[in-house]
Structure formats: C-alpha cells, structure tokens
Amino acid sequence: MSIENNKAIHLRQRPEGIPSEEHFELVRTPLAKIKKGEVLVKNLWMSVDPYMRGRMTEQKSYVEPFAVGEVLDGGAIGEVIESDNPAFAVGSKVAHMNGWREYFVSNGSDLQPLPDMGVPVQAFLGVLGMPGMTAYTGLLNIGELKEDDHVFVSAASGAVGSIVCQIAKLKGCRVVGSVGSDAKAHYLMSELGVDAVVNYKTTDNLRSDIIKHCPNGIDVYFENVGGEHFEALLDVMNDHGRIALCGMIDQYNATAPAPGPANLAQILVKRLKVQGFIVTDHWDSYPAFVQEMAQWIQAEQVSWKETVYQGIEEAPEAFIGLFSGKNTGKMLVKLT
Amino acid sequence: MSIENNKAIHLRQRPEGIPSEEHFELVRTPLAKIKKGEVLVKNLWMSVDPYMRGRMTEQKSYVEPFAVGEVLDGGAIGEVIESDNPAFAVGSKVAHMNGWREYFVSNGSDLQPLPDMGVPVQAFLGVLGMPGMTAYTGLLNIGELKEDDHVFVSAASGAVGSIVCQIAKLKGCRVVGSVGSDAKAHYLMSELGVDAVVNYKTTDNLRSDIIKHCPNGIDVYFENVGGEHFEALLDVMNDHGRIALCGMIDQYNATAPAPGPANLAQILVKRLKVQGFIVTDHWDSYPAFVQEMAQWIQAEQVSWKETVYQGIEEAPEAFIGLFSGKNTGKMLVKLT
Known part of the structure; x- marks a missing residue:
C-alpha cells in the first residue's frame, strides 16, 4: 500500500507563552512502503497532554525537547493495516508514541498490542493509559x-x-x-x-x-x-x-x-x-494498575469523559485548549 | 536545702526580627523545698537552639509558644543535689527540658538518667542528644x-x-x-x-x-x-x-x-x-542512634566542637549569637 499524503503536525517554532496555531505546521509527505518485518499503522486516536508543552521549549527536561521543523510525537492508538511481521496481524490495535501523524511504518519494537478489555480503544490513552x-x-x-x-x-x-x-x-x-x-x-x-x-x-x-x-x-x-x-x-x-x-x-x-x-x-x-x-518512572506497576482499574471499570465504579477533536488538522487546537480548560476528562483527537 | 535566689530567664516580650537582650529578663525567685518523692536539681549545662526562636512568636507551631512573663524552657543537663526519690540518688546526672534556670524541683517524671558513656555530660545536649x-x-x-x-x-x-x-x-x-x-x-x-x-x-x-x-x-x-x-x-x-x-x-x-x-x-x-x-517525631529511633553514635565516638570517628557561654546571665547572648553564626558546633551555656 502506498501512502502519498501522510499528514503530520510539525513544530514550526518554539512558543513563548501560550502556544497558538502559528507554532504548528501541517506537513504532507509520502510514506515509504513497508519492508520485511515491518508493519504499516494507521492512527485512530492521538493524545494531547499538558506535559508536551515542556517539550516545546529548548530546555532539556525529563524528556528530550521536540525538534523545530520535525514531527511531534506522543501517545496514540493505531490499527495495523498492512503487515510483514508475524507478531502483528492486520486489524490488530496497538498503543505507541507515534502520535501527531496519520500513518507510520514500524518494525514492531515500539508497538504495544492492546488487550481486549471490552472498552473503547481510546481508553488506553486515558483511564487505562x-x-x-x-x-x-x-x-x-x-x-x-x-x-x-x-x-x-x-x-x-x-x-x-x-x-x-x-x-x-x-x-x-x-x-x-x-x-x-x-x-x-x-x-x-x-x-x-x-x-x-x-x-x-x-x-x-x-x-x-x-x-x-x-x-x-x-x-x-x-x-x-x-x-x-x-x-x-x-x-x-x-x-x-x-x-x-x-x-x-x-x-x-x-x-x-x-x-x-x-x-x-x-x-x-x-x-x-x-x-x-x-x-x-513507575511503569513497573502498570500491570497491577491495569488489574485493579479493570475491575473498577467492569464494576462501573470508575467512569470517564472525553473531549474529542476531529482530524489531525485539529490537533494543535486540541492541545492549545488544554491551557484554557477546554477539556473535561481526557482531551483526544480522533483521526478517522 | 533552701534556694533563696533561683535565677531564671523569662521572656519579657516577643521579639520581632532578630531578638536582643531587651526581650529577656533575669528573674530571681525563691524555690520551695522538695516534698516527698521529689528531687532538687541543679543545672550544669543548658542548650540554646535555633528552633526556640519559633516558640518566641505567638503563632502555634509544632511546639507551644513560650508565654510572655514566664520562664523559658529547653534542653539541659542537671545534677540531683537533694533527693526524696529512690530512683534518683544525690549526685546523679539527668537530662531534661527545664533549661533557662539554675535550679528546679521535680518528681522525677521529666528526668532522664544519663548513661555513663565516658563523654562529658554536655555531649547529651549535642552529639548524643x-x-x-x-x-x-x-x-x-x-x-x-x-x-x-x-x-x-x-x-x-x-x-x-x-x-x-x-x-x-x-x-x-x-x-x-x-x-x-x-x-x-x-x-x-x-x-x-x-x-x-x-x-x-x-x-x-x-x-x-x-x-x-x-x-x-x-x-x-x-x-x-x-x-x-x-x-x-x-x-x-x-x-x-x-x-x-x-x-x-x-x-x-x-x-x-x-x-x-x-x-x-x-x-x-x-x-x-x-x-x-x-x-x-522520630524519638523511637533514639536507642539505635545512640548505639551507632557511641561506637563512632569510641572509635574517634566522630568529633565535635562546643561554643560555651558562662553563667545563666549570658544565656540570652548565647541564643542571640546563633543567628549571627557565633557558634562553631554546639552552642551551650555552662551554669556552674
């Protein structure tokens, strides 16, 4: 499969103060076809989170700064739509950090298969993520x-x-x-x-x-x-x-x-x-967390809300909205 | 034994800013004779510590404020010079919180006998205290x-x-x-x-x-x-x-x-x-501390210095000196 126009959001310039649309740029590029052992992933949902603001400054923090002129990244959920990797069947859903783009190619090492827990997949960017x-x-x-x-x-x-x-x-x-x-x-x-x-x-x-x-x-x-x-x-x-x-x-x-x-x-x-x-730093406890949280969700003791923007074009607006409280619950961008 | 002129330091007024002599008052009062079960203690050493500054303000902190017009208190080491309490022989050394005065009468409940560890008694106001x-x-x-x-x-x-x-x-x-x-x-x-x-x-x-x-x-x-x-x-x-x-x-x-x-x-x-x-809050660990510290002292792996003022009249000056760095090591007042 050829992706001719893979839309992605790049950091155009580092914001000072509240970020605005001008700090972001929508870039379309063709994507190379998958090679042996690789998969093509189509993103379904991406997350915008307040911590990403820190990565937009030059200063090194606990994660590396985003690079100007490069695609942003962050948590996202995708679907494998083409596979030459036996670990990932076409149609399987994966969590990963390659957000802010519609498609990407992976050798699988940066993909986490999603367990079937009877919740919408985007819950793994929120209550279960x-x-x-x-x-x-x-x-x-x-x-x-x-x-x-x-x-x-x-x-x-x-x-x-x-x-x-x-x-x-x-x-x-x-x-x-x-x-x-x-x-x-x-x-x-x-x-x-x-x-x-x-x-x-x-x-x-x-x-x-x-x-x-x-x-x-x-x-x-x-x-x-x-x-x-x-x-x-x-x-x-x-x-x-x-x-x-x-x-x-x-x-x-x-x-x-x-x-x-x-x-x-x-x-x-x-x-x-x-x-x-x-x-x-605490990711070792993730299994214990998922176990207890899944029980709470199944018993309907924990609920959640989502604020959803539509399409990668709206990702910057969703991100900016975090700083004026536009979201109740998890702020998400739906990519399909 | 009658103590006609027991000298003690009272808080004359609450300081604002750096305390000075005018905030303290030397008061002489006679001391009642001991009754059954009581002991008369003569203080040998008293401690002045930075935390006492907090107690000179009106505001409740983790310890009660000192009262204006009343004797101050704090850590001190004394010697039992008269006893009607079998737990405390005349000549025994005790640690207690009745500092800022030369003598006091106690029923023994607020006195800690000092172990004999081959160190000068005032070490129990410093390195071992x-x-x-x-x-x-x-x-x-x-x-x-x-x-x-x-x-x-x-x-x-x-x-x-x-x-x-x-x-x-x-x-x-x-x-x-x-x-x-x-x-x-x-x-x-x-x-x-x-x-x-x-x-x-x-x-x-x-x-x-x-x-x-x-x-x-x-x-x-x-x-x-x-x-x-x-x-x-x-x-x-x-x-x-x-x-x-x-x-x-x-x-x-x-x-x-x-x-x-x-x-x-x-x-x-x-x-x-x-x-x-x-x-x-951590006094439960005091025995473990004393055991390890005593070993270090006996092995000459821990040493200490004292800055000593003489006589209860100098106690306010010693205390005030804490805030201009007059001490190296423990600031003490020797009362005899």
Missing part, C-alpha cells in the same frame, strides 16, 4: 493514601484529576477538587461523588474557599496546577501530609519565572512530604 | 542516604550540620558544606574531612559557587537555612534527589514573608522528594 496510571501511582505510591484521608485534587475534572477523585473515593476518602467552571463542578459532584468543589475562576479568595471546604485540613494533595493553589494548600495541609506533585500547568506557559510561595516553612512546621513524580 | 539525633535521622531516614551519594549540608559547622557531615563521610559519601566564615571552612576541611566548602558570606554568587563545588550534582541536601540556599540547591539536585528539610534559619527572624524560589518546578522535573521533619 498514562493519565489513569499517573492518577493511581501518584495517589497511592507518592501520596501514600490511607483510608479516611482528606484529599484535595487540583484540575480535578481533567484526564488525571477525574481519575484521582474516583480512586480516592473508592479508597474511602473525603475528596475536594478545584475546577474552572460550574459545569465541571457539577460533573464532579453529581457523577463522581466528590464531596466539595472550588471554582478557582469565580472565587474571590482561593485560599479562604479551600479552607471553607476542607474544615479538617488535607492529608493528601494531588497537585496538577502549582502557583496560587500550591501556596494555599501549604496552609491547609495537616501535619505529616503528602503532596504528590504531578504537574504545574499554571507555569508551563510562563514567559518569566514567577516567585514561589512565601510559606514554604509550612513544609518544615507540618513535616510535609512534597514529592515530584513522572509516571514513566 | 537532640542535634546528633536530628543529623542521624534526617540524613538516614528522611534523606535516605546511600553509599556514594553526593551530599550538601547548609550551616555545616553548626551543632547539627557538623554531625551530618561526619555521618555522611562515614557512610562513604562525598560531602560539600556551606558556612559563614573561613575559620569554619577550615574546620570542616581539616578536621571533619569534608570534600569542599562554600563560604556563603564571601561568595559573589552562591549558586555558581555551589555548582562549581558539586560537579556531579547533589543526591541528598540536608537543609538548615532555606532562602537563597534552597533555591540554588533545587537547581543543583540530581534526578530523584532528597531534600531533608531540618531548618530554615534564614527565615526565623523575618518580619515579613519573603517570596519563595521561582524554580519549584525542579521538584517535578527532577522527581525530588522535599520532606520536613522534626526530631521528636
């Missing part, structure tokens, strides 16, 4: 969650946050979240069983509002946001509390470093543990 | 020290820091410290075997100087200072590094909150663990 695993390991391993803990989750309606809320409820905790709209607040309260929600966009005083909704303080803070949230929570944390630092989306688009919180001494006074983590 | 135990638990339990780790210690010539340096060397680590004078730097290098020292008072650029002396980064940071040190070390830490937050002496006398570091995202990017701790 990196965001779900991030929620699980951050809450249980880094946050050392215990029954009856009081838990706070920032960006609580996002792909990670919404799973954190549900796992914490399943583990017998009281859960308070922060979100950026009343619709998201309603979703958390009515569908996920969250105990209280703070709307950080409409509140006059984030810190007071959080204190009001957390009368017994917080034992585990699952942090996706940073900035004002982090400072407020330092004041709200209970002694021996744990802060699982998963993201600081408030700062990903900052053009100059913003001063940190003035109350870091709370870490000492309250004997807090503040720990950053990256899900890829 | 709270500061030594703080160094030990902070480095090993909170810092999760491993052989070959690269270790940085701020306030490295102090009562805690100087023990941290030596334990880390004994555990096979490379150790870099920061101090506030060339004499202290010389002490660390020539007597404690520290690998490199930064003088934070004379450096033009603390961060560059630390980077220069830590070419392979830092795995464990034992933090006593906060502020500029904390910000610099966030940049210097290696992936998966641990910061044991023991003190933030830079901020104890602040009259207004200072903004925190702008580079907190390093905690996430490098997957750092930043953990505050208070030694009293």
Whole structure:
C-alpha cells in the first residue's frame, strides 16, 4: 500500500507563552512502503497532554525537547493495516508514541498490542493509559493514601484529576477538587461523588474557599496546577501530609519565572512530604494498575469523559485548549 | 536545702526580627523545698537552639509558644543535689527540658538518667542528644542516604550540620558544606574531612559557587537555612534527589514573608522528594542512634566542637549569637 499524503503536525517554532496555531505546521509527505518485518499503522486516536508543552521549549527536561521543523510525537492508538511481521496481524490495535501523524511504518519494537478489555480503544490513552496510571501511582505510591484521608485534587475534572477523585473515593476518602467552571463542578459532584468543589475562576479568595471546604485540613494533595493553589494548600495541609506533585500547568506557559510561595516553612512546621513524580518512572506497576482499574471499570465504579477533536488538522487546537480548560476528562483527537 | 535566689530567664516580650537582650529578663525567685518523692536539681549545662526562636512568636507551631512573663524552657543537663526519690540518688546526672534556670524541683517524671558513656555530660545536649539525633535521622531516614551519594549540608559547622557531615563521610559519601566564615571552612576541611566548602558570606554568587563545588550534582541536601540556599540547591539536585528539610534559619527572624524560589518546578522535573521533619517525631529511633553514635565516638570517628557561654546571665547572648553564626558546633551555656 502506498501512502502519498501522510499528514503530520510539525513544530514550526518554539512558543513563548501560550502556544497558538502559528507554532504548528501541517506537513504532507509520502510514506515509504513497508519492508520485511515491518508493519504499516494507521492512527485512530492521538493524545494531547499538558506535559508536551515542556517539550516545546529548548530546555532539556525529563524528556528530550521536540525538534523545530520535525514531527511531534506522543501517545496514540493505531490499527495495523498492512503487515510483514508475524507478531502483528492486520486489524490488530496497538498503543505507541507515534502520535501527531496519520500513518507510520514500524518494525514492531515500539508497538504495544492492546488487550481486549471490552472498552473503547481510546481508553488506553486515558483511564487505562498514562493519565489513569499517573492518577493511581501518584495517589497511592507518592501520596501514600490511607483510608479516611482528606484529599484535595487540583484540575480535578481533567484526564488525571477525574481519575484521582474516583480512586480516592473508592479508597474511602473525603475528596475536594478545584475546577474552572460550574459545569465541571457539577460533573464532579453529581457523577463522581466528590464531596466539595472550588471554582478557582469565580472565587474571590482561593485560599479562604479551600479552607471553607476542607474544615479538617488535607492529608493528601494531588497537585496538577502549582502557583496560587500550591501556596494555599501549604496552609491547609495537616501535619505529616503528602503532596504528590504531578504537574504545574499554571507555569508551563510562563514567559518569566514567577516567585514561589512565601510559606514554604509550612513544609518544615507540618513535616510535609512534597514529592515530584513522572509516571514513566513507575511503569513497573502498570500491570497491577491495569488489574485493579479493570475491575473498577467492569464494576462501573470508575467512569470517564472525553473531549474529542476531529482530524489531525485539529490537533494543535486540541492541545492549545488544554491551557484554557477546554477539556473535561481526557482531551483526544480522533483521526478517522 | 533552701534556694533563696533561683535565677531564671523569662521572656519579657516577643521579639520581632532578630531578638536582643531587651526581650529577656533575669528573674530571681525563691524555690520551695522538695516534698516527698521529689528531687532538687541543679543545672550544669543548658542548650540554646535555633528552633526556640519559633516558640518566641505567638503563632502555634509544632511546639507551644513560650508565654510572655514566664520562664523559658529547653534542653539541659542537671545534677540531683537533694533527693526524696529512690530512683534518683544525690549526685546523679539527668537530662531534661527545664533549661533557662539554675535550679528546679521535680518528681522525677521529666528526668532522664544519663548513661555513663565516658563523654562529658554536655555531649547529651549535642552529639548524643537532640542535634546528633536530628543529623542521624534526617540524613538516614528522611534523606535516605546511600553509599556514594553526593551530599550538601547548609550551616555545616553548626551543632547539627557538623554531625551530618561526619555521618555522611562515614557512610562513604562525598560531602560539600556551606558556612559563614573561613575559620569554619577550615574546620570542616581539616578536621571533619569534608570534600569542599562554600563560604556563603564571601561568595559573589552562591549558586555558581555551589555548582562549581558539586560537579556531579547533589543526591541528598540536608537543609538548615532555606532562602537563597534552597533555591540554588533545587537547581543543583540530581534526578530523584532528597531534600531533608531540618531548618530554615534564614527565615526565623523575618518580619515579613519573603517570596519563595521561582524554580519549584525542579521538584517535578527532577522527581525530588522535599520532606520536613522534626526530631521528636522520630524519638523511637533514639536507642539505635545512640548505639551507632557511641561506637563512632569510641572509635574517634566522630568529633565535635562546643561554643560555651558562662553563667545563666549570658544565656540570652548565647541564643542571640546563633543567628549571627557565633557558634562553631554546639552552642551551650555552662551554669556552674
């Protein structure tokens, strides 16, 4: 099979501040035919995630920066449509990191076959993929969650946050979240069983509002946001509390470093543990996670939402939308 | 025995900023005679420690604030000079928290008999007491020290820091410290075997100087200072590094909150663990600590220095001196 016009999104230039369409470029190139041992994969779904913003800067972080003028990459789900590799039959579905393009050729070494778990394949980009695993390991391993803990989750309606809320409820905790709209607040309260929600966009005083909704303080803070949230929570944390630092989306688009919180001494006074983590460091626990999460899904104890953009042309818009809260649950791009 | 003029130091008023003599008051009062089951203790040595500054403010911290107009308290070593309690013979030495006074009466419940370990009794206020135990638990339990780790210690010539340096060397680590004078730097290098020292008072650029002396980064940071040190070390830490937050002496006398570091995202990017701790939470490990430390002392593998003020009248000056680095090693007041 010949693919004459394989559409892919390249990084045209490195953004400063909030990314916009001009930082991306849709490029069409022909794709070479598969050789012996190779497969041709057609992407069905691709993921856009906040961490990708970090890779758009020049600075080396925990993953290599994207290269200007080259195709972006990231988590995606594809279907094998041509195969000269016995390990991958035509029609099989695979998870991989070759997102931001419609087709690609692989020798199979970078492809993970998807188990049949009776869920839509794109769930492996969300609740059963990196965001779900991030929620699980951050809450249980880094946050050392215990029954009856009081838990706070920032960006609580996002792909990670919404799973954190549900796992914490399943583990017998009281859960308070922060979100950026009343619709998201309603979703958390009515569908996920969250105990209280703070709307950080409409509140006059984030810190007071959080204190009001957390009368017994917080034992585990699952942090996706940073900035004002982090400072407020330092004041709200209970002694021996744990802060699982998963993201600081408030700062990903900052053009100059913003001063940190003035109350870091709370870490000492309250004997807090503040720990950053990256899900890829914990991938050994993925099988344990999938087993427990699959049970929850089958028992309908965990649910999820998706915000879906259509076609690779919309991938930049989907990505940009992450930073203005356009998504509830997992932000996805459907490629077919 | 009648004590007609028991001298004690009271908190006259709460300091704002650096404390001075006017915040303290020497008070003489007669002491009641002992009753059945009681002992009369004459204090030999008392400790002054940076954490006491926190107790001079009104704000509740991990220990209750000192009361204005009342005697201060803190770690001290005394001798039983009169006893109606069979558990405490006259002449026995005891550790306790009734410092800042010359004599006191006790029923024995707040007294710890000192084991005979062939060390001067005041060592139980330093290397074998709270500061030594703080160094030990902070480095090993909170810092999760491993052989070959690269270790940085701020306030490295102090009562805690100087023990941290030596334990880390004994555990096979490379150790870099920061101090506030060339004499202290010389002490660390020539007597404690520290690998490199930064003088934070004379450096033009603390961060560059630390980077220069830590070419392979830092795995464990034992933090006593906060502020500029904390910000610099966030940049210097290696992936998966641990910061044991023991003190933030830079901020104890602040009259207004200072903004925190702008580079907190390093905690996430490098997957750092930043953990505050208070030694009293870890007192269960005291026997294990004493056993190991006693072996090191007997083998002359751990040494210590004392800075000694004479007489209870000098206790405020000794305490105030902590904040301008007047001490090398343990700051003590000798009461006889």
